[in-house]
Amino acid sequence: MTGLFGEIFLSALLFGAVTAAIPLLLAGLGEQMSEKAGVLNIGIEGMMLAGAYLGFVGAFYSGSLWLGFLTSAGGGIAVALVMALLCVRIGLNQIVIGIALTLGLEGLTALLHHFQFSRSYPRLPAVDVTVIPLLSDIPVIGPALFRQHLSVYLAVALVFAMGYVYRRTQLGLNLQAAGDKPAALDVAGIDVVRTRTIAVLTTGALAGLGGAFLANVGAGLFIPFITNGAGFLGIVLAMLARGRPVWVLFGALLFGVCLSLTTAMQVAGINIPTDVIQMLPFLAVMIMLVLFGRRASLPAALGIPYERGAR
Amino acid sequence: MSIDTAPSAGATALDATAAVVTRRDIQHRLLMTLGPILAALIIAGSILLAVGVDPLAYYSFVLKRGLLSPLGIQQTLTRMAPLLFLAAGLIVAFRAGMWNLGGDGQFLLGAVTAAASAPALVQVMPAWLALICSFVIAMLVAMIWSLVPALLRAYQGVNEIITTLMMTFLGTSLANVLVKLVFRDPGTTVPQTRTLPVEDRLPRLFDTTITSGLLLGLVAIITVHLVMTRTAFGLKLRIVGANPRAAIHAGLGVPKLTVAVFAISAGLAGLAGAVDILGVQGNVRADWNPAYGLAVIPVVFLARMNGFAAIGFVFLLSVLSIGGESAARRLGVPNHFTLVLVSIVLIVLALAEYLDHRYNQSRRELKR
Numbered sequence: 001m002t003g004l005f006g007e008i009f010l011s012a013l014l015f016g017a018v019t020a021a022i023p024l025l026l027a028g029l030g031e032q033m034s035e036k037a038g039v040l041n042i043g044i045e046g047m048m049l050a051g052a053y054l055g056f057v058g059a060f061y062s063g064s065l066w067l068g069f070l071t072s073a074g075g076g077i078a079v080a081l082v083m084a085l086l087c088v089r090i091g092l093n094q095i096v097i098g099i100a101l102t103l104g105l106e107g108l109t110a111l112l113h114h115f116q117f118s119r120s121y122p123r124l125p126a127v128d129v130t131v132i133p134l135l136s137d138i139p140v141i142g143p144a145l146f147r148q149h150l151s152v153y154l155a156v157a158l159v160f161a162m163g164y165v166y167r168r169t170q171l172g173l174n175l176q177a178a179g180d181k182p183a184a185l186d187v188a189g190i191d192v193v194r195t196r197t198i199a200v201l202t203t204g205a206l207a208g209l210g211g212a213f214l215a216n217v218g219a220g221l222f223i224p225f226i227t228n229g230a231g232f233l234g235i236v237l238a239m240l241a242r243g244r245p246v247w248v249l250f251g252a253l254l255f256g257v258c259l260s261l262t263t264a265m266q267v268a269g270i271n272i273p274t275d276v277i278q279m280l281p282f283l284a285v286m287i288m289l290v291l292f293g294r295r296a297s298l299p300a301a302l303g304i305p306y307e308r309g310a311r
Numbered sequence: 312m313s314i315d316t317a318p319s320a321g322a323t324a325l326d327a328t329a330a331v332v333t334r335r336d337i338q339h340r341l342l343m344t345l346g347p348i349l350a351a352l353i354i355a356g357s358i359l360l361a362v363g364v365d366p367l368a369y370y371s372f373v374l375k376r377g378l379l380s381p382l383g384i385q386q387t388l389t390r391m392a393p394l395l396f397l398a399a400g401l402i403v404a405f406r407a408g409m410w411n412l413g414g415d416g417q418f419l420l421g422a423v424t425a426a427a428s429a430p431a432l433v434q435v436m437p438a439w440l441a442l443i444c445s446f447v448i449a450m451l452v453a454m455i456w457s458l459v460p461a462l463l464r465a466y467q468g469v470n471e472i473i474t475t476l477m478m479t480f481l482g483t484s485l486a487n488v489l490v491k492l493v494f495r496d497p498g499t500t501v502p503q504t505r506t507l508p509v510e511d512r513l514p515r516l517f518d519t520t521i522t523s524g525l526l527l528g529l530v531a532i533i534t535v536h537l538v539m540t541r542t543a544f545g546l547k548l549r550i551v552g553a554n555p556r557a558a559i560h561a562g563l564g565v566p567k568l569t570v571a572v573f574a575i576s577a578g579l580a581g582l583a584g585a586v587d588i589l590g591v592q593g594n595v596r597a598d599w600n601p602a603y604g605l606a607v608i609p610v611v612f613l614a615r616m617n618g619f620a621a622i623g624f625v626f627l628l629s630v631l632s633i634g635g636e637s638a639a640r641r642l643g644v645p646n647h648f649t650l651v652l653v654s655i656v657l658i659v660l661a662l663a664e665y666l667d668h669r670y671n672q673s674r675r676e677l678k679r
Contacts, residue, residue: 042472082658093662095410095472096612102659103605107650108358114645115362177532224647232476239473275487282480286459289477298470 007140013257014144014266019218021157021256023048023210023227027234028200028241028248029162035165035238037199038179038301042098043083044207045231046105051208051214053109056222057116059124059212068210068261069151076208077201079105083199086194091305102231110224117222123240124220131162148188149217162245175199176243179299182306192306207231228280240292243299316648344613351656359653363651364644370629374640377634388521390629391413393418393587394607395528399535400579401611406539407572408552413475413603414580416482420456421449421581423486423504426588426595427494430505438511453581456482456576461573471573483600490597502597513590522590529622531579538616548572549608580604589678606632606650609657628653 027044034041041047054075060070087094127149136146152198166172177185178195186192214220214230233255241247258281265277312662356366376383397414404411425445432441460474469603496505513523539545549557551568558565583603614620628649635649 040472086658091663092665094663097658099412099605099645100607100654102663103609103650104654106650107647107654110647111358111362111645111651114647203633229476230478232473232480236473236477238471273491275484275491278527279481279484279488282477282484285477286474287482289463289474290459 009268010191010263011140011144012267013140015148015262015279016260016263017253017256018148018152019256020259022152023214023218023230024237024255025155025159025249025252026206026213028160028233028237028252029245030203030210031234031238032241032243032245033162033175033199033206034203034249035302036179036243036299037175037196038087038182038299038304039083039196039200040094040098040303041083041099042095042235043079044098044203044234045227045229046098046102047076047079047204047207048211048214048227048231048234049102049105049109049225050079051211052226053112053211053222055208055212055271056124056215059216060122060233064125065127065151065216072208073205074208076204076211078204078266080201080204080207083204084197087305088196092109094303094305101176109222113222113224117307121221124216126220127217130278145229151213151217155213156157156249159245159249166245167245167259171198174297178306179301182301186306186308196306203292207234210234214216233281233285236289240288251265255284258284280291308310337485343663343667347660348656349654350663354655354659355648355652356374359644359648364642369638369642369648372638373631373634375385375634376637377630377632382520382646383633383637384521385520385641387626387629387633389591391625391632392522392524392590393583393621393630394603394610394625394652395525395532395606396583396586397603398611398614398625399528399618400576400583401607402532402535402539402616402621403579404549404572404576405611406545406552407548407568408555409464409576410471410578411457411460411475411573412605412608413457413479413482413577414583414607415477415600416486416604417453417456417562417577417580418584418604419486419600420482420548420584421453422584422592423489423494423587423595424581425449425597426504426507426592427489428554429507429511430648433507433511438648441511442589446582449581449585450578451581453577453584456581457573457577458570461570464573465569476497476657479604486595486600487597490595490599490609496594504594506594507589509593512593513586522586524586524590527582532583532618532621535579539618549666568601587657594651606653611661612657636649 027048030047031041031044034044051072055068055072057068058071059065062068077246083094083097083101086092086097130150130153131149132153134145136142138146165174173184174190174195175198177188178192178199182192185195210230211227215226219226235249237248240251260278260292261280262274265272332391352370359366359369377387379386383565391411397418400417401411417547425448428448429441429445432444435441436444442473456478457475460469460478463474464471490504493500494504495502498505511529515521516523516525522531539548547558547563547568551559551563551572555565558568560664596667606628607625610624611621630650632646633651635646638644638648639646656671
């Protein structure tokens with residue numbers, strides 16, 4: 001117990017927090033884009049699972065982590081394509097289809113896992129870390145933040161790339177308009193359905209990547225229901241971030257710390273049942289919603305399918 | 312932070328009862344229900360084929376075990392009891408345009424409190440009174456659990472999809488904590504609550520193993536259906552569901568109605584947990600979570616939020632899950648397949664409804 005707040009413990013805690021935060025970050029960024037464009041994507045949990053499963057399969061059989069990321073993005077996009085066709089193109093209820101997709105992929109990935117891996121439970125080797133010179137020598141923070149897998153840095157870079165897209169590009173404006181006033185976008189001569197489809201497919205890709213990170217980098221294996229609500233946490237992050245990618249990053253790190261505490265406290269031998277600690281991130285969400293829920297702003301046309309000429 | 316995504320049937324529910332049901336109507340509805348189910352069976356079957364399982368053998372096994380064997384049908388009817396309560400709770404919420412997705416947390420907390428109170432109460436009062444008290448306690452606990460999302464939605468406008476989902480994750484963990492730390496049976500090594508003796512549980516129907524909870528479930532869902540379609544209170548809720556702004560202008564106290572809807576919906580989910588424990592399980596083991604709540608959501612959509620149709624779909628789901636559990640043991644196909652099947656049915660049905668709507672629309676335009 002003497003090492004509870006020692007350097008190594010804190011460093012491990014932070015390292016775990018970052019690893020736990022990245023899937024939430026990717027899911028949150030993805031959901032943010034959908035929501036900006038006016039699509040409430042409840043199917044994101046299913047997209048993450050598809051990405052986690054296909055990412056693991058890709059990485060396992062090819063031996064390349066990066067190929068795994070590629071297949072995971074493909075898996076996420078495939079599920080998102082169903083969502084885009086049903087909810088954006090023909091305007092079915094987004095919540096109904098989202099729940100159906102999440103349930104279906106929970107079942108499907110668990111089923112496939114059972115027939116493929118349930119006897120062997122294969123694992124991937126531990127990932128290589130990229131050490132950033134100088135910065136990684138800072139005590140406590142250095143080993144935690146600057147000795148991570150390359151994909152971690154890329155995910156963080158994505159936050160700023162998304163910020164740029166939203167603020168400085170035509171696409172960013174189009175996305176915003178598709179969520180706030182789709183009719184105006186249509187009048188300006190830009191296809192609402194196409195804009196929203198781009199957003200939903202991007203969400204699928206990001207959610208898939210998040211799932212793959214969870215399985216391949218975080219855990220090193222795929223187990224059924226591995227996401228365990230990460231997609232739903234992503235939805236909350238997107239709602240609280242009020243359209244700003246940087247806030248998704250902060251939120252994800254906060255939840256990452258909560259999740260990381262779960263393992264850290266067990267390692268430290270603190271005698272609290274895991275169930276109590278597992279409640280932490282969700283408790284944090286509820287407290288944040290109670291405190292800031294009123295201030296969270298959502299696009300005006302969120303959840304409403306766009307139909308040209310409809311009143 | 313509220314979203315105007317009232318369930319699509321909520322808007323049409325107002326005139327649904329007034330429609331004159333002709334024979335052709337019934338035929339059409341049957342076709343629109345059975346067609347998609349058949350299509351979904353074929354799609355799901357091709358998934359089975361892909362993993363090397365004979366779909367026909369699987370389906371016939373599920374049918375035999377869940378429906379046609381005497382033991383199977385009794386288990387199926389018993390399984391219906393909690394599912395009917397859950398479906399009743401969801402019908403109230405969805406018709407009022409509120410997405411209570413927290414059924415599992417409410418269910419488990421109801422189950423745990425019923426499991427904790429019943430064995431203690433039977434020692435101080437007659438069994439029938441103990442059962443009633445346990446039901447009431449379970450209902451109240453689930454109602455209180457729903458208060459946070461209800462108040463947030465009613466007075467702060469916080470989206471209830473998120474809050475109920477978060478509360479369900481919290482509730483599942485809390486139920487586990489209660490089983491392991493507070494209500495743990497000191498007499499056993501496995502973490503579980505004290506077991507209610509079989510003779511003190513809900514009576515079984517006649518000479519079968521079917522629980523009388525089935526009757527309670529049927530009463531609950533039919534009552535809910537009648538209240539929602541035939542009473543002023545139900546009409547108020549449906550107006551809130553169809554158009555919350557119009558409801559405010561009509562002078563309805565929307566925040567209070569919101570809290571009421573959540574309380575009823577969660578209370579029924581709590582009763583579902585209680586009926587499963589007091590009728591079938593007898594205790595709650597640690598980490599027990601049948602996740603009925605999520606599985607019932609598609610069922611309620613499939614039934615278009617109609618109580619009577621929901622009974623039929625709940626029966627179907629019970630057959631699938633009892634047969635599926637049996638198939639998991641015998642054929643080695645995990646029960647997760649049921650989830651896949653249900654979700655495919657839901658998607659295909661939504662698609663069929665859309666196509667049907669489009670077809671009718673274009674025909675109407677042609678006539679003009």
